Amino acid sequence: MSTLAVLPVILPLAAGAASVLLWKSLRVQRVVGVAATLALVIVSLLLFREVNREGIIVVHMGSWPSPIGISFVVDLFGSIMVVLAAITGAATAIYSVRGIDKRRQSFLYFPLLHILLMGVCGAFLTGDIFNLYVWFEVLLMSSFVLLALGNERDQLEGAIKYVTINLMSSALFLTAIGILYGTFGTLDMADLSRKIAATQNTGIVTTLSMLFLIAFGIKAAIFPLFFWLPASYHTPPFAVSAIFAGLLTKVGVYAIIRVFTLLFPIDPGFTRPLMLFLAAMTMLTGVLGAASQMEFRRVLSFHIISQIGYMLLGLALATPLALAGSVFYIMHHIIVKANLFFIAGLAERIRGTSDLKAIGPVSVYARSPLVAILFFIPAMSLAGIPPLSGFFAKLVLVRAGLEIGEWAIIAVALVVSILTLYSMTKIWAEAFWKGPARREDEAESDNKDAVPPSMLLPVATLAAITVAVGLFAGPIFDIASRAAAQLLDKEGYVRAVLGDEAMQEEESP
């Protein structure tokens, strides 16, 4: 059981190390890449089953008990995130076999992908705040290299912005950790949760919570800290964009949710209005930015931002239903978003450009109806059309908002939803639908065999998952609401990590 909890970190590490040693053979690297990520999916599903059955799993590294040692704490939310990371990772690995050019692959693309996954999984599993910083750095470091790999001018420009702003955020995170340690003398999140709840010094707690909000907010790309995202996400190869879009900002969201449920629970007087405002602005600016763009990936990049707003909304409302909505939203969003970037890559391969205006004259639909339909599913899901996954995710959030009478934010969420539909329709009309069904003469740049099955497979699988999440929304929402209930049950988390004595100790003096 304890091995299972650390496997999501060890497996990518081993695969990454093996791929570096086998750097001479691209073929072996590809096989290892696909096999290891598929194994990660299986491991993560087993871990999820275990957590679902047994409750929170705690592993103390080197058998040092918390709060002295570092521990991995796997609750339902964490294990759901690991499953999603593994699925995205596997899809990316399969897509990359043909989707990433040989030159990039020979410069250690696959090892970097494994290390990125290791960092992401580690961040989802750890129960120690400094350890969380270290995992952030692990995933950032590999994302820096993945972003710059290939040395194209656009990429380098995007990478400089991305690296600078992420280093700023890391420095703020580190500063917050320093103050946190200086004030409370511990770095274990369960122990911190207990000590923060008991402290009289609310000033420092508020300061700290804001420092964390800014540090993680930069990584999650919330308003007004998101400008690095649309400046960099459209520059690397499509497979890299897809895994970044699916996972990296969500690690920031995960950290915000973790910190603002466990350490600094939402305060209706101060953090809730602030977060609701940030959520509303994030949704609005993201979706309006997307409406003004005409490049496939830039439209999608801005939509990442607007979707982050929905996740923040669920956290800000802070009712069990709203938080379940957030968890459900993340589950839906990671799959859909990664898939949309994959499909942008397919469209680019078919038509040789990802500028929506230039794709126009001969539609992708005319070239490959299958790709067009595969775009349609996640796009409609993103906009929230029933019966796809996005509809239920939004439904839950809207209902949660109405229950506690936050009318304004719900209005914003619904307007943003319509504007999302507008953007998706724009892409659909410009890239997939416009123009005559057949016009061979103008389409010489087209490459009919551009879409190999190995690139279609992950796209089709992710689309199938989107449909399945929609069709089985009931049971999946049930999991999300149990994950949310666990997130709100701070005592349960603390008891699982520190044991029963710690709780009694606190009550007795």
Added chain:
Amino acid sequence: MQILIAIIVGGIFACAIYMILRRSIVKLIIGLALLGHAANLLIFSAGGLSKAHPALVRPGSTSPPEPYADPLPQALILTAIVISFGVLAFMMVLVSRAYNAVGNDDTDEFVNTER
């Protein structure tokens, strides 16, 4: 001592932000390096500044001699230094490549992707 260190940390943060906001990407690197130092120094002082022994257990005893300094901030800083060293090395190569690609170290020239 605590106050002196606090002022120094603030000063370094200010210098770091100033350097990051300059237009030259070479100064950007200096700014980021300073930013890391400021955060490290802050952790160092957050651990408590005191005249104390290193937390090493002498042979024959089971605990370090009192008073001993908190070893954890030092370990944290060590980790942070190693990480920022790696990141800075990468950043230097990145900046040098970007300089070659753009032909200018002025960040205002880095707007091609903004379309």
